[in-house]
Amino acid sequence: METKPLTGRFREDGRAVSLKEYHAAGGYDGLMMALSMHPDNVQKRVQDARLRGRGGAGFPTGLKWSFVPRTPGDKYFIVNADEMEPGTFKDRELMERDPHQVIEGAAIGAYAIGAHTAYIFIRGEYRYAEKCLQQALDEAYLQGILGKRVMGRDYALDIHLHLSGGRYICGEETALLNALEGKRPIPRAKPPFPQVAGLFGQPTVVNNLETVCNLPHIMRLGPEWYLSLSRCEDGGTKLYGVSGPVNRPGLWELQLGTTAREILEIQAGGMRPGHELRAFQPGGASTDFLLPEHLDVPLDFDSVMAVGSRLGTGCLIVLDRQTCPVKMVLNLETFFARESCGWCTPCRDGLPYTETVLRDLVAGRGCHEDLELLQEMIQWMAPGNTFCALAPGAMAPLQSALRYFREDFERYAGKGDG
Amino acid sequence: MSTSSLTPDEITAIRKALDTYLWPEAAAVDALYIVQQRHGWVDDAKLEAVAGVLGLSPAYLDSLATFYPLLHRKPVGRKVIRYCDSVSCWLMGSDRLAASLRERLGIGEGETTSDGAYTLLPHPCLGACHQAPVAMVADRLLTGLDPADPDTLLEEGDGN
Amino acid sequence: MVEIEIDGHTYQVREGASLLPTCLELGLRLPYFCWHPALGSVGACRQCAVVQYKDAEDVRGRLVMACMTPVRQGLRIGLEHPEAERFRASIIECLMTNHPHDCPVCEEGGECHLQDMTVMTGHVRRRYRGFKRTHRNQHLGPFINHEMNRCIACYRCLRFYRDYAGGTDLQVFSSGHRVYFGRHRDGPLENEFSGNLVEVCPTGVFTDRTFSAHYARKWDQEYAPGICPHCAVGCNLSLGARAGVVRRVINRFHPKINGHFLCDRGRFGYDAVNDRLVRPRFEGETGVSGAALDILRGWRKEGPLIGIGSPRASLESNYALQRLVGKENFHLSPTASDRQLLDRVLALLMRPEVRVPAPLECEECDAILVLGEDVTQTAPRVALALRQAVQRHARDRAEALGGQPWQAGVVKQTDIGLRHPLFLVVPHATHLDSVAHYCHYAPIGEMARLGFEIARAVEKGADGHVTPASDIAATLLKAERPLIVCGTSCRCPELLEAAESVAMALARRRGSAVDLLCIVPECNSLGVALLGGGTLEQALEKVERGEVNGIIVLEDDLYQRASASRLDNALNRLDRLAVIDAWNHRTAQRAKLFLPAAPWSESVGTWVNLELRAQRSFAVQPPQGSSRAAWRWIDAAGAGEWPDLEALFDDLLQDYPQLRPIQALTPDPSGPVPRQPHRFSGRTALNAPRQMHEPKPPPDPDSPLVYSMEGLPFHLQPPELQPFYWQPGWDSHSGALNANPRQADRGVRLVDSMGPGDWPIGISATESPGGEKTGRYRRGYWQVVPRYHIFGSEFISARAPAIVQRTPGPYVALGPEDVVKLGLRSGALLRVHWDDEELVLPLIVEHGLSPGVAALPWGLVPWFPADGEIGLQPLEKGE
C-alpha cells in the first residue's frame, strides 16, 4: 500500500473495493485532512508533492489549481475519465476497482479550488465503471461523505457522473467543457483558460482520473513520502500498461521513472516466443515511436521528452518485427481521422487525406511522391498549426515512423509509380 | 411538439437529469441515452419529443445526436456488436476477427442482419488493450477473443 | 496607433484590432475563410496563417493565425514567409480533397471566395487520389438553394444564422469531415435574414434561388447603388440587371445602417419589378404615352385636380405632383390619424433631448426598451442590430477575461448568466423575446400605461426592482447608453407619448440627450411628412363636396389606407381618376387613366428613412416599355419644365429651404461611373436578333451613372455611387469589400440640422386621435392590433413571387386564453366584422396576445376599423 498507493487496495477478485474496506485501509482520511486545512494549503501540499497531470501533458497539478481566482462564486472541478487514447486502459481499472478513491480525490480537488460541484466525465462505453462509481457515490451520500456537509464539515459538495456520447475529442479539456454544457464538443479558444472561465462560464479545473486518485495519498502521507515514491524529480507512482505481442500484457503501478526495459521485460514478461521487439509507443496512440535502443530510458515526463517522444498515458504499445509498421500507422491514422471533431481544416480534411495516402501505399497504389506528401502533412498538422492537439498527436507516430521505418515506406512507395 | 412518443417514465427520468445541470442543453445526451436504452435507437419522433421536454429545437438536439457515435439515429439490431479496431486489438488480430464476424453474420460493417439480431460496428479502443482483441456486445465487454472464432463471441454476447 | 512590421516594411495601424483585417486594409493579400468582419474571428479554417517573430532577433518565428492575433506595438510578421505560404496552400489542398469540380455550373462561379483563395495561395496541382465525400441536398424554401457538396466547413453559415441572427433551424450535424450544414428536415429556412447566407458562404453551398430563375454571371450584369424601398430603415443595396431583367439584390455596405446584412424582404422583394404594368391604359384599353398625356392635360384644363402623394414614392415625385396640382390641392395618402402619428414622430425626433441613433448604432446601446413594436417585422434590420446589442456585456466580459471582443467563440462562451439589457413591451410574442431580459405582453392601452409608469419611475430615480417598471427604469438609469425604440405600428398616439416621456425623464436625469428610434411604416413616410399636405379624408371630402375635377393618385393603393365603403362612396362621384404606379391594385383598377411609373429599380429617387436620413437610390436599368419615372409623367403633364432630376430638385429646395442639406446628397464625381464591370460581355449579341451593330448605350440624364463599362475606375468612384464591389484578386462581393473597406458614412441626416419649426405641420394637432384604446370594449367585440409580417405586409415586396410563397394567408389571431374561453381550436373559422366590412377568417393562436385583443395581419386583410375594434363570431370550432 505504501509503495502502490493507487492500486494497493485492489481486491484479488477484481470486484470494487467497498466503502467499508476503503475506510479500513485509511480511506477518506486524506479528505478529512484536507478539510481541516485551508484550501491554499491543500494546493501547496500538492505543489510540494510535484504531482504532474497523468492525462498526457504532464502539467503540474498544483500550479494548474493556483490559476483559479480566489474570488467567491461558482467553480467546478471535473474528473476526466474519457480515456479514449488507443492503447490506454488505466483509468477504467481505477474506477472499477477502487471507486471511492476517485470520489475522495475529486472531493479533495474540488475543495482545494473552492468548487461545490464536481463532474466525473466518463466515456460512454464504460457502463460498468459508471455503475461502480454510481454505487460508491450513493454510499458516500448516504454516509454524509458528500452533500450539504462533507464529512460533517462546513463544506458542501455534489459530485455528478456524466456519460459521454463518444468521440476521442471529448477528452480534450475544452471540448469536454462544451460536451458537458450540452454544446457540440469542439475545443475552445484560449484565453480565457478554463481555470478562469470554464464550465458554464465559471472557473473550472479539469484533471485526469489517475491524477485525481493520487490526491488522497498526498494528503494523507505528505509530499516527502510522495516524492520518495518516484525515481525522478516529479513525485509519485505511475500506472504503466503494456499491450501487444508480449507474454503478459497488463497494467502495473510502478515508480514514476521506471525504465521501459523493466516494464517490458520484467512486468510484461518479454516478447512472445517468435516475436522480436521492433519499436514501442510509450504512452498511447498519439506518442512517437521509440526503438529498442530506448529501452533504458526512464519513463518519466522529462526523460521521454528528451528522446523525442512523450510519456503520454504511460501505456505502452508494442510493435514486433512481424507486423508492418506502415499498416500500424494506417490503423492509427484511421482512428484519428474518424475522431476529428470537424472544426479546423488541417485536422478535419488533412487526417482523412493522410489516411487515404497510407491506404493507397499499403494497397500498392502508392508512389514515391507520397512520402514527401506525408512529410509535408506532418508540417500541416504540427503543434500550433491546428486548433487543438488532436492532429499534432496524430502526426507523432507518423513522423517517427517515417524516420525509423523509412525502408518499409520506400518498399511500398515504388509500387504505384509505374 | 408532441411528447406522446415518450413514456411517463422516460419523461420523469429526463426531468430528473435536468436537475444535474445549469441548463437543459447539458442534459441532452443523458436524455437521448434514456430514450435509446429502451428502443435501441432514437427515431425522429422521439428526438422531437425529447427536444420538446428539454425545450430545445429538434435541430439543436439532432446536431448533438449526430455528433456522438454512441447515439444511434438509424435503426440497429437487437444486439450491437462493436469490435475494437484500434491499434492494440489490431496488433492482436482484430482484422481477422472482423472478417470472421462479417462472414459468419453475412453482413458488412455498419449493417444489420436481415433477422434484425445483430448490427456490426467497428469501434475505437475499448480500454482493455491488455486483453486484446476485444469487442462489446450490447453493453458487455468481451475480452481475449479468438479472431478465428466468431461463435464464442456471439454466444457469450447472448449470455446477458 | 502602433507600429508593426510585415515582411520588413513598417506600418502604422490601429492597436488591439485583429491582424487579419489590418493586413487586408493595408492592401495585403492574405487569404481567409472563417473570419468575417461582422462575425469576428474563430480560428477554424487556419487559412490566414502568417509567421510571427518573437522579437527583433527571432529569425525562425512560428505560425499563428492572423485573425486570432491582436495588433500590438512592435509586432513582427512574415506574411510572405515560405513556411506560411506553403501552409496556406496546404489548407486549400485539404479543402479541395472534398470540394467538387463543378465550377462551370456553379452559380458562385466568378465571384467565389474559394476560387479567389485557391488562386491566391497558389495551390494548382492535385495530389489527392481518393474519393470525395458526398451529401444529399435539401429543399430550403423559395429563397435559398442548397448544394452541400461544395461545403468547405468554415462554419460561417452557422455563425451568422444561429449566433448572429438567432435562427434555430439551421445546424451542423455529424462530425469530422462528414459535417453537414442544413436543417433538421427539409423545409424553408425560417429566419428573416436567411438570404445573407448567400453572401456569407464563401462557396456555392447557399445560393440565391430567385437569382437562379434568371441567372447571369457577376460580370455580365449591370449594377446600381440602390436603397431598399421595403421599409423605413433604408438599407443600402446593389441591384444587378441584365437585358431588361433585374436579376438580384446584394448587400451594399453602409457602416451606419445595414453593415453587411439585409433582411430577406429587402433581398428577395426586388422581383416584383419584373412583373408589372409597362403600358398606359385609358378606360381599360392599353394606349400610347402621348395620348395618355393629352388626356391628363385636358383634365387639368377643365378644372382643379387633386393630387394624392405617397410615402412609398420619392420626394421628387411627390414634389412634382404638388407642383402640378398646387399646394392647396396636394394631399397625402395616410389618413388623418396616421398623419398625426407621423407629425408626432417628427416632433419627437427633433426634440433636443432626443438623439436619433443610426440603426447600427443601436448595437452599442447597453439598455434597450422597446415600446409597442414587433421590430423584427416592422424594421427587420433594426431587430438584427438589437440582437447584437444584447451581446455587449459578453463582449466586455470576454475582454476582461483576457480575450478579444472580436473573438466570436470567446464572446459566445462567456455569454453566460449575463443579464441581457433588452426589455420588450409588446402586444404579442415576437422573435426577439428569446434574447430579451423581460417581455411584457399587453393590450395597447396597457402598454402605454406601463410606459408612463416607467417614465415616472425614471423621474423618481428608481433603484428598486419591485415592479417591472421600476426594474426597467433602474436599468435604463444605470446604462451608459440607453435606447428607447418605439413606433407607429400600433397606431396609438399614447404609446408615442409614453415613449417620449420615458426619454424626457431619462434626459433630465442624465442631463444629456437620450437615444430614441421610432419606427415608421414606409420607406419615405417621414420624407412626405416633411413635405406636408392635406389628409386623405380632406381629399375625399373635397370630392364629396364636388369641388374637384379629378384625382391623380401617385404610387399607392388607397384601399390599403381607408375603408372600402368610404372610398367607393367618394370615388363613385368622380369620373376622372388617374393612377401613376407600376403595379395593378384596387385603386388602379378603378382608374380611368393609368400611367406606368418606372419602379425604384428604374428611376432615381430620394427617400428619408426613420432616422431622418435622406438617401438617393439609382436606376439599374432604363425604364422598361412605356414606363417613366412618376415625376416625368407629371412634368410632361405640365408641372414644370425639368429636363433632368437636378432641375426638379433645385425647385424643390427653393420651396423647402429647410431641406437644403440634401443638396450634398450626390457627390459630383470627376467622370461617369460605369454600371458594367470591365468584363461585361455580349453587348452586341444581346441585341443581335434586332440589329447587328452595337447600339448606343441608353442615356441616363438623372445620374452620373452610365450604361457602359467605361468611366471612373473603382478607386475614384465615390462610395455613394459605387454600383458594386471588385478588387483585383478579390472577385467575391464580400472579399472585394473587405479588401477595400470604405467606411464612409453616407446620406444626409436631416435630424441633425432641422429644428421643430422646420416643417409644415400638415394637420392640426387637436384633431381626435381616434378611439380611447383602453381595452374596455363592447361584448362580442375585441380590440384589434395589427400584426405585421415581414413577408406580406409591405406593398411592393408582397408582389415578389418568392415572398408570396412565404406570405401567410389572411387570418384572425387571438390569445390562448380567449381561444380556450371560446372553446375554439386553431383553424376555426370566424366571422370578423367592423364598419361595413365582413370577412370569414381562420383562427390562429398568437402567443402573448392578451384577453380581449385580436390581431389581424397588416396588408393581408382590407383596411382595419378606424376605431380599433372588431366583432367576432365563431362559425365552427376548428379541427
Ligand SMILES: Cc1cc2nc3c(=O)[nH]c(=O)nc-3n(C[C@H](O)[C@H](O)[C@H](O)COP(=O)(O)O)c2cc1C
Ligand atoms: C485529443 C485529446 C484527447 C484527450 N483525451 C483525454 C482523455 O481521454 N483523458 C484525459 O485525462 N485527458 C485527455 N486529454 C488531455 C486533456 O486535455 C487534459 O490535458 C487533461 O485532462 C488534464 O488532466 P491532467 O492535468 O490531470 O493531466 C486529451 C487531450 C487531447 C488533445
Ligand code: SF4
Ligand atoms: S426591408 Fe427594411 S430592413 Fe430589410 S433590407 Fe429593406 S430597408 Fe433594410
Ligand code: FES
Ligand atoms: S480566417 Fe483565420 S483561421 Fe479562418
